[in-house]
Amino acid sequence: MSEITNLVKSLADKHGRYQESLLPILQGVVEQHKYLSEEAMVEIARELDISAARVFGTASFYSFLNTRPMGKYIIRVCKTITCMMHGKNQIIQELEKSLKIKLGETTLDGKFTLLETNCLGQCHKGPAMLINDEPYTELNPEKVREIIQSIKLNDTSKTSNPDLN
Amino acid sequence: MSKINLTIDHIQVSVDKGATILEAAKKLNIKIPTLCYHEDLCVAGNCRVCVVEQMGSDRLVPSCATPASEGMEILTNSLKVRNARKSVIELLVSEHRAECTRCYKNGVCELQHLSSEYLIGEDGLIDLVALKNYTIDYFSPSIIKDDSKCIRCQRCVRSCDQLQNIGALSVAYKGEKMKIASFFEKPMYEVVCTNCGQCVNRCPTGALIERNYIDEVWSAINNPQKHLVVQTAPAVRIALGEALGMESGNIVTGRMVAALRRLGFDSVLDTDFTADLTIIEEGNELLQRLKGALVDKDPEVKLPMTTSCSPGWIKYIEHMYPQLLPNVSTAKSPQQMFGALVKTYYANKIKVDPEDIVSVSIMPCTAKKYEANRPEMHSSGYKDVDLVLTTRELARMIEQAGIDFKALENEEFDSFMGVSSGAAVIFGATGGVMEAALRTAYEIVTGREVPFDGLNITPVRGMDEVKEAAIKIENPLPEWSFLDGVELKTCVAHGLANAKKVMDSVVNGKAQYHFIEIMACPGGCLGGGGQPIPTNMEIRKRRTEAIYREDEGMPIRKSHENPEVVKLYEEFLKKPLGHKSHELLHTTYTPRNRY
Numbered sequence: 107m108s109e110i111t112n113l114v115k116s117l118a119d120k121h122g123r124y125q126e127s128l129l130p131i132l133q134g135v136v137e138q139h140k141y142l143s144e145e146a147m148v149e150i151a152r153e154l155d156i157s158a159a160r161v162f163g164t165a166s167f168y169s170f171l172n173t174r175p176m177g178k179y180i181i182r183v184c185k186t187i188t189c190m191m192h193g194k195n196q197i198i199q200e201l202e203k204s205l206k207i208k209l210g211e212t213t214l215d216g217k218f219t220l221l222e223t224n225c226l227g228q229c230h231k232g233p234a235m236l237i238n239d240e241p242y243t244e245l246n247p248e249k250v251r252e253i254i255q256s257i258k259l260n261d262t263s264k265t266s267n268p269d270l271n
Numbered sequence: 272m273s274k275i276n277l278t279i280d281h282i283q284v285s286v287d288k289g290a291t292i293l294e295a296a297k298k299l300n301i302k303i304p305t306l307c308y309h310e311d312l313c314v315a316g317n318c319r320v321c322v323v324e325q326m327g328s329d330r331l332v333p334s335c336a337t338p339a340s341e342g343m344e345i346l347t348n349s350l351k352v353r354n355a356r357k358s359v360i361e362l363l364v365s366e367h368r369a370e371c372t373r374c375y376k377n378g379v380c381e382l383q384h385l386s387s388e389y390l391i392g393e394d395g396l397i398d399l400v401a402l403k404n405y406t407i408d409y410f411s412p413s414i415i416k417d418d419s420k421c422i423r424c425q426r427c428v429r430s431c432d433q434l435q436n437i438g439a440l441s442v443a444y445k446g447e448k449m450k451i452a453s454f455f456e457k458p459m460y461e462v463v464c465t466n467c468g469q470c471v472n473r474c475p476t477g478a479l480i481e482r483n484y485i486d487e488v489w490s491a492i493n494n495p496q497k498h499l500v501v502q503t504a505p506a507v508r509i510a511l512g513e514a515l516g517m518e519s520g521n522i523v524t525g526r527m528v529a530a531l532r533r534l535g536f537d538s539v540l541d542t543d544f545t546a547d548l549t550i551i552e553e554g555n556e557l558l559q560r561l562k563g564a565l566v567d568k569d570p571e572v573k574l575p576m577t578t579s580c581s582p583g584w585i586k587y588i589e590h591m592y593p594q595l596l597p598n599v600s601t602a603k604s605p606q607q608m609f610g611a612l613v614k615t616y617y618a619n620k621i622k623v624d625p626e627d628i629v630s631v632s633i634m635p636c637t638a639k640k641y642e643a644n645r646p647e648m649h650s651s652g653y654k655d656v657d658l659v660l661t662t663r664e665l666a667r668m669i670e671q672a673g674i675d676f677k678a679l680e681n682e683e684f685d686s687f688m689g690v691s692s693g694a695a696v697i698f699g700a701t702g703g704v705m706e707a708a709l710r711t712a713y714e715i716v717t718g719r720e721v722p723f724d725g726l727n728i729t730p731v732r733g734m735d736e737v738k739e740a741a742i743k744i745e746n747p748l749p750e751w752s753f754l755d756g757v758e759l760k761t762c763v764a765h766g767l768a769n770a771k772k773v774m775d776s777v778v779n780g781k782a783q784y785h786f787i788e789i790m791a792c793p794g795g796c797l798g799g800g801g802q803p804i805p806t807n808m809e810i811r812k813r814r815t816e817a818i819y820r821e822d823e824g825m826p827i828r829k830s831h832e833n834p835e836v837v838k839l840y841e842e843f844l845k846k847p848l849g850h851k852s853h854e855l856l857h858t859t860y861t862p863r864n865r866y
Contacts, residue, residue, distance in 0.1 A: 144454075144455055144866075147454070147455075147866075148454075148864070148865055148866050151865065151866065152865060156438065157432075157437060157438025157439065157441065157454075157463070157866075158438075158454040158462075158463070158865065158866035159438050159439055159440060159441035159443075159452065159453050159454040159462070159463075159866070160438050160441045161454075162441065162443060162452070162454050162455055163441035163442050163443040163452065166443040166444045166452075167443070167444065167445050173455070
């Protein structure tokens with residue numbers, strides 16, 4: 107059995123094999139693998155005895171359930187109006203420059219993915235962004251450079267996401 | 272049951288508790304327009320076209336999803352209601368690629384009818400289709416899915432979920448990006464879709480349609496070098512009339528034959544002939560399997576055996592229960608047996624080069640289009656069945672040709688391969704294959720007719736979800752003595768949701784059947800995805816009655832007594848399950864992915 111089959115099985119053991127177990131299982135897979143592969147969704151469908159299209163339909167509804175490979179650090183910049191007026195475009199520009207990727211892309215080493223997101227609830231401290239589960243607020247280009255630099259320095263792992271290649 | 276009294280458009284009406292406003296209005300013959308509502312499916316209440324005004328309430332209520340309550344005063348056609356409905360239709364049309372004159376559903380589209388009824392003009396809302404990134408999936412030989420015409424009523428999703436329990440289509444994404452999608456938006460032919468066409472039969476617009484081959488058939492008819500052979504499935508003759516302005520439940524076999532000749536087919540033949548042949552092959556296969564399991568104790572012989580006529584069922588089991596494929600009868604469906612014989616035996620008989628034969632079939636089914644295109648269906652050395660048309664497509668060709676269908680005189684099928692028995696006709700109804708097989712197998716084993724009044728094996732008939740019947744075999748012929756005292760246990764299911772129940776009970780060992788009949792569509796082929804629209808429970812029942820009427824009226828009621836089938840074995844096949852049969856009439860299956 108593949109690693110993903112085992113993971114799905116253990117998540118199903120933990121959360122049950124009911125319709126309402128679908129979301130926690132999806133979240134569990136994303137937690138471990140950053141995204142839901144086709145294989146993972148078919149396994150979930152098999153485990154819960156529901157259709158694979160339904161698993162996909164549910165996953166595609168939620169922004170935080172990724173259906174394509176993601177980097178180790180997923181950066182989500184708030185795109186809504188308050189952050190927009192506080193200069194989120196410059197923030198994105200800076201991120202694109204220091205990561206050498208465009209919005210929606212992942213760095214070649216599989217470390218960073220750059221996305222936009224809807225409101226993070228940090229309007230009073232905009233512009234804001236989320237890196238994995240960590241919010242960063244009152245950003246400016248310099249601060250963004252420092253944040254990225256410190257992540258790079260602290261993360262010396264070489265392993266890139268094999269799904270990206 | 273307590274009654275609820277209400278008024279609709281100032282008319283008193285009394286309905287059972289739980290009935291909706293829509294049902295109450297129907298009782299008064301007041302038509303409330305609907306789009307997402309369908310009699311066969313659960314209520315969705317998402318299109319809002321059926322809104323009505325409830326006196327004393329500011330909000331309009333959806334009549335399909337609102338139960339009638341005591342003293343309710345409903346207006347179905349007030350100005351407020353008309354304006355609201357018009358807005359709803361305008362909004363739906365603004366997201367719908369309304370190129371009606373070039374649409375396959377032109378004239379039979381429910382959205383188009385409503386637009387016309389509510390005078391949706393050109394100066395309505397901005398057309399949003401241009402801003403959308405939509406997909407049109409042309410890759411399946413059976414079904415075309417065009418997202419630009421989808422109004423997201425989800426009839427297709429509910430058909431696939433509730434009737435078939437497959438869920439090949441689901442709602443994906445959200446907000447303005449919400450759409451009806453397959454797994455990872457893969458093309459329909461790659462996913463678990465069985466091509467049954469129940470979604471096509473229920474789609475109110477042109478978003479899901481059958482892939483039509485009408486022009487290909489016209490081209491072939493007009494090619495003087497080609498000899499056009501047509502076969503017609505049992506369920507077509509009891510439904511075709513509906514698509515040509517007749518009431519449901521009419522048997523139009525003779526008119527259909529006449530129309531096919533008028534269209535220009537050179538040989539007008541009957542799939543019922545190979546339905547009889549299927550019974551001989553499949554019945555003998557069952558007996559052989561029983562012998563293998565009971566006498567030889569061969570672990571390779573799998574029971575229960577399931578039928579194999581329904582191509583939707585075949586694709587379903589290939590996806591969902593690949594481990595059970597050895598249980599499926601290897602007999603091809605009647606359509607494919609027919610195709611294989613047309614370009615071998617029949618071609619030889621009429622002295623036409625099989626190269627010059629175009630083999631067309633008229634089917635109540637969209638999955639038959641896929642089946643004809645399966646790579647293994649070339650046993651004649653050619654594509655066995657070239658083109659498959661649905662009942663609806665044939666009706667359209669008859670209209671195109673300017674034929675007054677109702678005025679046609681009855682004609683008879685050509686011979687050879689045009690004669691059939693009543694057992695073949697009932698293939699079109701759920702339980703029919705089982706009944707036909709039992710009529711023959713019982714007689715092979717015992718030398719006597721099945722012990723049912725007038726050969727009518729009623730326990731396997733009707734619309735019950737899963738039907739069971741057991742026949743005890745007593746005093747068999749010497750050759751079958753091992754079956755003495757054996758109770759032959761059979762099961763019949765229609766609609767894949769019911770098939771799943773039966774197969775799950777087989778997998779977990781709860782059920783001990785010998786023979787299972789599965790038809791992918793509710794009611795069997797008569798409720799097929801290629802049948803006239805609308806199809807619902809009431810119509811399926813009327814078609815069923817017509818099928819059994821046709822059976823009772825046939826001079827021959829048992830497949831093995833079909834004189835042409837007997838002759839075919841004498842002249843060509845020699846014996847059931849023989850060498851020629853294996854070459855032409857049996858097939859293999861392919862395990863597929865579960866998505």
